[in-house]
Amino acid sequence: MxxxxxxxxxxxxxxxxFSSVELTQYFLDRIEANKDINAFITVDRDTSLQQAxxxxxxxxxxxxxxxxxxxxxxxxxxCTDGLRTSCGSQMLDNFIAPxxxxxxxxxxxxxSVTLGKTNMDEFAMGSSNETSFYGSxxxxxxxxxxxxxxxxxxxxxxAAQLAPAATGTDTGGSIRQPASFCGLTGLKPSYGRVxxxxxxxxxxxxxxxxxxxxxxxxxxxxxxxxSGFDERDSTSMDVPVPDYSxxxxxxxxxxxxxxxxxxxxxxxxxxxxxxxxxALREYEKMGAELxxxxxxxxxxxxxxxxxxxxxxxxxxxSRFDGVRYGYxxxxxxxxxxxxxxxxxxxxxxxxxxxIMIGTYALSAGYYDAYYLKAxxxxxxxxxxxxxxFDQCDVIAGPTAPGTAFRFGEKTDDPVAMYLNDIYTIxxxxxxxxxxxxxxxxxxxxxxxxxxxxxxxxxxxxxxNVAHRYQQVTDWHLRSPENS
Amino acid sequence: MEWETVIGxxxxxxxxxxxxxxxxxxxxxxxxxxxxxxxxxxxxxxVLPVMNxxxxxxxxxxxxxxGARINQISIFDRKNYFYPDxxxxxxxxxxxxxxxxxxxxxxxxxxxxxVIGVTRAHLEEDAGKSLHEDFHGxxxxxxxxxxxxxxxIVSEPDMRSAAEAVAxxxxxxxLVRYLDICDGNMQEGSFRCDANVSVRPKDQEExxxxxxxKNINSFRFVEKAIEIEVERxxxxxxxxxxxxxxxxxxxxxxxxTRSMRSxxxxxxxxxxxxxxxxxxxxxxxxIEEIRAELPELPGARxxxxxxxxxxxxxxxxxxxxxxxxxxxxxxAVAILPTQPKLISNWVNGELAAGLNRDxxxxxxxxxxxxxxxxxxxxxxxxxxxxxxxxxxFEAIWNGEGNADEIIEKRGxxxxxxxxxxxxxxxxxxxxxxxxxEQYKAGNTKLLGFFVGQVMKATQGKANPKQVNQLLSKKLDx
Numbered sequence: 001m002x003x004x005x006x007x008x009x010x011x012x013x014x015x016x017x018f019s020s021v022e023l024t025q026y027f028l029d030r031i032e033a034n035k036d037i038n039a040f041i042t043v044d045r046d047t048s049l050q051q052a053x054x055x056x057x058x059x060x061x062x063x064x065x066x067x068x069x070x071x072x073x074x075x076x077x078x079c080t081d082g083l084r085t086s087c088g089s090q091m092l093d094n095f096i097a098p099x100x101x102x103x104x105x106x107x108x109x110x111x112s113v114t115l116g117k118t119n120m121d122e123f124a125m126g127s128s129n130e131t132s133f134y135g136s137x138x139x140x141x142x143x144x145x146x147x148x149x150x151x152x153x154x155x156x157x158x159a160a161q162l163a164p165a166a167t168g169t170d171t172g173g174s175i176r177q178p179a180s181f182c183g184l185t186g187l188k189p190s191y192g193r194v195x196x197x198x199x200x201x202x203x204x205x206x207x208x209x210x211x212x213x214x215x216x217x218x219x220x221x222x223x224x225x226x227s228g229f230d231e232r233d234s235t236s237m238d239v240p241v242p243d244y245s246x247x248x249x250x251x252x253x254x255x256x257x258x259x260x261x262x263x264x265x266x267x268x269x270x271x272x273x274x275x276x277x278x279a280l281r282e283y284e285k286m287g288a289e290l291x292x293x294x295x296x297x298x299x300x301x302x303x304x305x306x307x308x309x310x311x312x313x314x315x316x317x318s319r320f321d322g323v324r325y326g327y328x329x330x331x332x333x334x335x336x337x338x339x340x341x342x343x344x345x346x347x348x349x350x351x352x353x354x355i356m357i358g359t360y361a362l363s364a365g366y367y368d369a370y371y372l373k374a375x376x377x378x379x380x381x382x383x384x385x386x387x388x389f390d391q392c393d394v395i396a397g398p399t400a401p402g403t404a405f406r407f408g409e410k411t412d413d414p415v416a417m418y419l420n421d422i423y424t425i426x427x428x429x430x431x432x433x434x435x436x437x438x439x440x441x442x443x444x445x446x447x448x449x450x451x452x453x454x455x456x457x458x459x460x461x462x463x464n465v466a467h468r469y470q471q472v473t474d475w476h477l478r479s480p481e482n483s
Numbered sequence: 484m485e486w487e488t489v490i491g492x493x494x495x496x497x498x499x500x501x502x503x504x505x506x507x508x509x510x511x512x513x514x515x516x517x518x519x520x521x522x523x524x525x526x527x528x529x530v531l532p533v534m535n536x537x538x539x540x541x542x543x544x545x546x547x548x549x550g551a552r553i554n555q556i557s558i559f560d561r562k563n564y565f566y567p568d569x570x571x572x573x574x575x576x577x578x579x580x581x582x583x584x585x586x587x588x589x590x591x592x593x594x595x596x597x598v599i600g601v602t603r604a605h606l607e608e609d610a611g612k613s614l615h616e617d618f619h620g621x622x623x624x625x626x627x628x629x630x631x632x633x634x635x636i637v638s639e640p641d642m643r644s645a646a647e648a649v650a651x652x653x654x655x656x657x658l659v660r661y662l663d664i665c666d667g668n669m670q671e672g673s674f675r676c677d678a679n680v681s682v683r684p685k686d687q688e689e690x691x692x693x694x695x696x697k698n699i700n701s702f703r704f705v706e707k708a709i710e711i712e713v714e715r716x717x718x719x720x721x722x723x724x725x726x727x728x729x730x731x732x733x734x735x736x737x738x739x740t741r742s743m744r745s746x747x748x749x750x751x752x753x754x755x756x757x758x759x760x761x762x763x764x765x766x767x768x769x770i771e772e773i774r775a776e777l778p779e780l781p782g783a784r785x786x787x788x789x790x791x792x793x794x795x796x797x798x799x800x801x802x803x804x805x806x807x808x809x810x811x812x813x814x815a816v817a818i819l820p821t822q823p824k825l826i827s828n829w830v831n832g833e834l835a836a837g838l839n840r841d842x843x844x845x846x847x848x849x850x851x852x853x854x855x856x857x858x859x860x861x862x863x864x865x866x867x868x869x870x871x872x873x874x875x876f877e878a879i880w881n882g883e884g885n886a887d888e889i890i891e892k893r894g895x896x897x898x899x900x901x902x903x904x905x906x907x908x909x910x911x912x913x914x915x916x917x918x919x920e921q922y923k924a925g926n927t928k929l930l931g932f933f934v935g936q937v938m939k940a941t942q943g944k945a946n947p948k949q950v951n952q953l954l955s956k957k958l959d960x
Contacts, residue, residue: 079529092528099522101529198529204758233531234760312758315561318572319526323624335622339565362563362753371755 001026002161003479006070006218009164013059013069020059020069024052024113027071031116031162037138039157041076042084043116051113058111066221068111073163075154076117077124078104078209079198087200088120088132088150091320091327091346101198102230103167103209110225115163119153122348123317124174124202126150127420130411131350139181140480141446145404148178148420154212155182161479165213165222169199171206172305173400173424176436179212180399180449183438185466185476186212187219188424190457191431192237194223195230201316203309204235206428215476216437216466220244223459239457247460248467253287255465258392260295263423269402275440275448276398279469283396286468293388293395297380301426302418304381307361307374308429313351314358320346353414382430389455394465398423399436399449427453435462438475447475484721485685488713489693490648490678491640494655495633496665497609497673498541504608504632505532505575512671520611520626526570531759534559538632539763541664542582542606543773545634548662548780549601551586553770559606559760563753567624568611576635578754581605582763583634588658589782590650591800599651600639607633628672640679640690645709649702652676653804657781661806669700676700680709681726682716691716692726696740699733708733712740784809792816792823801831807845811852818856819863826859833876850879858886871895871943899946901953904937907945908953911936922958930954 001023004012012018018026028045048071055069079085079097081104086092100108108114121131129137129152137152139145140160147156151168155178158166168175170188179186187210194209201207211222224245229238257280264273280290322328322342329341347355361370388395400420410417427434432453439450450469454462470476503510506523523530546553558580561573583604590597609631614623636655642648656674659665667674681693694716699708711733716726730749731740779787781803788799788809803809808830815826834855838848850858858875861867867875867890878889890896898904911933912919922929930951937950 079527085528087528095528097527097529099527196529197531200528201759232533234533235531235758311755315563315573315753315755318563318565319528319570321565321567321572323567324525324570325527335567359753362755364751364753367753367755 002030002164004164005215006066006164006213006221009070010066010068014064020052020055020071020113021049023069024048024071024115027115027163030160031157034160034162036143037140037156037160037162038135039118039137039153039160039162040073040116041086041088041119041132041134041153044083047083048113048115051108055111055113065110067107067225069113070164071113071115072107073115073118073154073157073166074104074107075120075151075166075168077120077169077200078167079200080104080114080117083114083117085117085200086133087124088122088134089347089351090133093133093327095326097198099198102195102232103199103226105198106225106228107167112225118151118157118166121150121152121174122351123200123313124150124169124171124207125313125350125354127173127177127417128405128407128410129153129178130407131348133348136407139404141183142404142444145406145446146181148181148400148404150174151178151186151212155179155184155186158182158184158212158214159480161481165211165218167209167222167226168212169207169209170424170428170434171202171309172428173421175210175212176424176434176449176451177400177420179436180447180451181404183447183475183478184212184214185216185219185435185437185470186210187223187435187459187462188427188433189223189227189459190433191428192235192239193433193457193459194226195228195233195236197230197232201312203312204316205312206305206309208428216463216470217245217248219435219466220248220463223463237457242460244460244463247464250464250468251287252283252465252468255283255288255394256392257283257288257290258293258388258395259290260293260298260388260395260397262295262298263397267401268398271442272398272400272402272448275442276396276450279439279450280396282469282472283465286472291392293391295381295384295388295426297377297384298426300377301381301429302422304374304377305421305425305429306357306418307370308378310354310358311361311371312358314355314362317347317351317355322346350414378429381426385426385430385432385453393455394461395453397451397453399451400424403442403444403446403448423451432456433459433462435466437466437469438478439469439473440475441478447478486682486713486717486720487685487687488643488645488709489640489681489683489690490642490645490709492638492642492648492652493677493679494636494638494652495609495675496545496636496655496659498538498632498634498664499666500535500537500541500632502535503630504535504538504606506630508630510631512668512673514627516614516623516625517627520629524570524626524630526572532575532757534760534763535632538606539582539765540769540773541632541662542604542634543765543770544662544664544777545604545636545659546583546586547770547774547777548658549586549588551601551604552584553765554580554582554584555765555767555770556580557582557606557763557765559757559763560754561757564750566610566613567622568613568626568629570611570626570629574608574610575757575760576607577605582765588651588654590647590654592644592646592650594796597641597647599641599647602637602639604634604636607635609633645706645713648678648709649706652702652705654781657804657806661778661781663778663806672700676705678705678709680712680716682713682720691720692728694726694728694740695730697730697732697743704733704735707735707738708740711738715740778806781806792827794824794827798827798831801835802827805845811845811848814852815856815859818853819860822859822863825862826855829855829859829876833873837880849882850876854879854885861886861890865897865899865946866890867895867897868943868947871897895944897946898941898944899949901949904941904945904949904953907937907940908933908950908957911940912957919958930958933958
């Protein structure tokens, strides 16, 4: 059952091969049996089974969609009405939202079942899931290694087949990098495609929610439900949502795939390079044409991001002050003391580091040199992509500079950790859709992801290009159990 | 040395929108604490602001009324600071590109007109309230006010006296109520003001160091606070000291200002554009629609009252100080268009006195414009004298009915019939032969005595004009 695609599960439910309650029970049991992976922060069996029972009624009434009755895992960054939303932080360890994020609401309206809330780097700040207050998540492919981050719990849950699919969020690579590390298909939509309402903000101008699945076909189904304008999010775009499954099979004859020369320079790990190029050769066989393109400012994306994202975060996280909800220090002398202790104790090291960086970048006297300059660079990076898309339809390259690394390997060196997102960050800065799909295994039998970058609001093209690859390869079908 | 005072005001004006600037929660004043704060106002994790178009509409209305430049693209910024009644840890405001740019307003101090520049007016959200009483050493937080839309109106440092500052404040106060964008209630904090005050030697071009005065939330306190602060600064300078740039709080009980924080302690607000809100774009049609809806403004209305109704500058100004009062006046004039001056005297006289005495507003006046119109009509058509009219006015005020009903009920109708007045005159002349002799001997001042006697005898109801005429006729025979 855990090998089935979303469409197969929907068929099974439709044919009465199994009920949603049975299906949900099955995955809940798998979660329980694989607790060591630590993929979930919160699981509420009773609520999940109750939702499944409701879905079974809808199914019986013939009043169902493709996701009705299908259990899904949600990153613990989405507010869920009545179910704890911790964002991986002690700060929100006791926080129960009184409302559903728009993404959650849409999945609930589609009849899907919430299996639980997945582990993540604290406030989505991290690339290894090691900053979570709830402990590290193990990579199902090698339990001595990280699953990537920040959507590491969602990635591990889907890779270990504890959930048929999951949601993630991506600010600088937080869907794509863990998808790459765990052998999944992960899609970060265009900025404005999916509502951010109820998704706890890390860096508002960069955050996007997206699906983490086992195939592009599943990703299309998930994205279909998640997408759309939301009047509660002023940055969501009022652009019609196409049928993401409609173009999956489209022929790739004549497709122009841009290879950024900057991504394939000598710094790229040779194993990653050969797997990535191997995947591109497959596309050539399908009739696509490879063209060299240049993203001349891409080397500035990491420094640019590490000014802008912390700047926004420093302000976004100000609300966690111990006054209205969440963690408050036990003893304090006065208001200032309460603020200081609450935030010193409630936040972890990486979060505090970024708040400090961001506060500094926005401070009087530094604003122009850091924040404003970074905004200008952001524009340059965005312009690079616009020019590149004059020459090609999609851009392809590596998702991450390496495969899953060992626990603790990069925790003492924040910059080494930050460089994990070197190929993904520029996509967020430009607001473009990006995707990672499994394209091979390295010598240690760890998955390697291929990144596809599309034009603004052209998720259909990305899904099409990814799906066609998955029709001629089987990397995406491999799992830690059968590999 | 002779000193010159330089004053600039920052006025926080709460906009009369039904819902908050970035959420759907209600803005009504006085609800139970924290009952008008939704998830967005509480800054729960994950919530996002959505701009209320009505707030933008009101801000544009103000901008057009002061002839200001309207910025068709404006940007919301975050002003970051920690305070318990600021739920997000930042206030959404506008720094670089406010919705309203440079404009101006004309003030009048003792008949002298002066143009005061308005630097800008920007949209922002109000904070909640910290309640320091009733919590036994703790602080209570009420977030009902959090997210209420404000425009902060920043003036140029164009005022040179406390009187000018008050005149400016009153002009803006009157304007925002004319525009129906603010209820103007200073007690409830809908209209609040901070003053930047400095002094410099007369003829010096460079500004002196300023102090920002807070907590001056009545016209009277503004005047007193500025005066006392100016005195303080002059004292310092004349004794060879230096004024420090700081924020000072006005204590109305002690009538003094005291330091809150100095420039060195000032917050670094780390302003940056709010990434949750796209830049606000105002289409031409939106602005033109608002321009078409603009009511007649106080200055223009005052001018019109002078030319159309032949009123004095003083009367016209008094009548146009508030839109409601001016509306009241024109409603009454509509009933008796031939007597605008007489009606003005009644509105600025008896009516104003009554409102003042009972501390009530024109909209709650027990004497409506229609009632006053009828009353003045009865003076005009000689049904009652002006003196009796005052008695009738009191009766209307006390709820006894309209003018006609009271005149009828109390039998106050003026006696304008010669045949009714003549016997009374004859009797009085007959009973006062002495005075008649004196009058005929040349003491014509005694006419007043006879008039008084007749009025007394008729309980004031005789038409005084006719009494005069008849008396003269009889005595001068």
